[in-house]
Amino acid sequence: MGYLVVSLFIFFVLYSKRFGNVLSKTLILLCFFSLHFDLLEVPFIGISFEELFTVLFIMLVFIKYRFMRVPERKLIIGLSLLLAIVVGFFFLIIDPPSTKVVGPTDSWDLVIYGLRSMRNASFSSENSKRLLRMILYIIMILIFANLEKSDEVTNNIVKYVVNFGFVISLIGLLEYVLTYLFGFNVLRGIFSLVFRGNYTERLLIRGNLFSISVLNGEPNGFAIGILPGLMFVANGFYKTKKHIEIILILAYCSAGVFSSSLAGFALSLFGLFIFITNRFISKRSRQKVLMFSLALFLVIIAISSDYYFSRLAGLAGVRDAVGSEGIRTYSIKSAFQWFLERPLFGMGLGTVNCHGAIPALLASTGIIGSILWFLLTFSFDIKNWRKSVLFIIVLLFLSFLGTIGTTYSILPILLSMNFWSERS
Secondary structure (H helix, E strand, O other), X not given: OXXXXXXXXXXXXXXXXXXXXXXXXXXXXXXXXXXXOOXXXXXXXXXXXXXXXXXXXXXXXXXXXXXXXXXXXXXXHHHHHHHHHHHHHHHHHHOOOOOEEOOOOOXXXXXXXXXXXXXXXXXXXXXXXXXXXXXXXXXXXXXXXXXXXXXXXXXXXXXXXXHHXXXXXXXXXXXXXXXXXXXXXXXXXXXXXXXXXXXXXXXXXXXXXXXXXXXXXXXXXXXXXXXXXXXHHHOOOOOOOHHHHHHXXXXXXXHHXXXXXXXXXXXXXXXXXXXXXXXXXHOOOOHHHHHHHHHHHHHXXXXXXXXXXXXXXXXXXOOOOOOOHHHHHHHHHHHHHXXXXXXXXXXXXXXXXXXXXXXXXXXXXXXXXXXXXXXXXXXXXXXXXXXXXXXXXXXXXXXXXOOHHHHHOHHXXXXXXXXXXXXX
């Protein structure tokens, strides 16, 4: 698969008649592999395709726009964030905490089941790697701040992210149907031949649902991958015909529900809520069409309600956990304990991790680094109540989804685009 991706990129470069096309297609490939194929690595190099296309995109931007105007406010915040991270490293080196931690490369599952122990918090090469990734993230933020001024580039990004997510959602639904019909995961059997790896052994049955993950490794990763496209459609950022909007939102939400991921279930509910709320306010769709789509989706929810009610009960502690909610909540509680031990600058970026991007960020960079990260990533008028509600929803998502790696990936950048000014 790695060779196929490299060949695809070379083809795009040769096919593009203008340098700007190469730039746009590199960004499109970055979004695609970051969201949907994040486990694939570049042959011989050992880095992810997200990292490869991030570096390539930044290089191409600097070649094309040598004197690109850098937003001063964003630059100051980004440099302040790097300074806060370095200060956290300083305290980590001179006064290592005695607390045992779970690092970014460690598995919480193995720790919980006693197959691996927590380790001492100390400075290592993992901290340097995460600092480099955060530097790349800040550069990407500065670049996207300039892209906001270009309707053409922005609309292309949104279009491809939505279309890619839609196709992945359909593949996920096809994976579910074929698994239900044949009793084993047919698509993963095909994937094992094309992409290498024994995907057929990863057949998961949760309650009365088969899991959907396509090539993201697990259902939670699949749900996170379709989140930006879902948000673009639900928030009205993707301009298209009314009936196509309905098809897109139903495909996204159905895939999220049938993924067997609690995250996918929550994303689907919130996505549908945002979609209907925005359409009622803007009066872009008739009430009958909206209510029909809502009723149809509620039928889909009813099919799988027992499973998700059991998971929500497990999350609340009312009954035994059905999925990973026990591990997830324990990791988040541990992250807040690490944060309280070093609340200002955290344990150091790359020292700890948990099943939640925001708790991991708090534990890693402290309150100062976390505030700077939010100011860098999200910019909107707090008086705009629709944007404020949307921000709270995004905050909830990132509190229970992702890891520390999410905070320097393309995902929060794409989510931040929902807070840009309205486009025609």
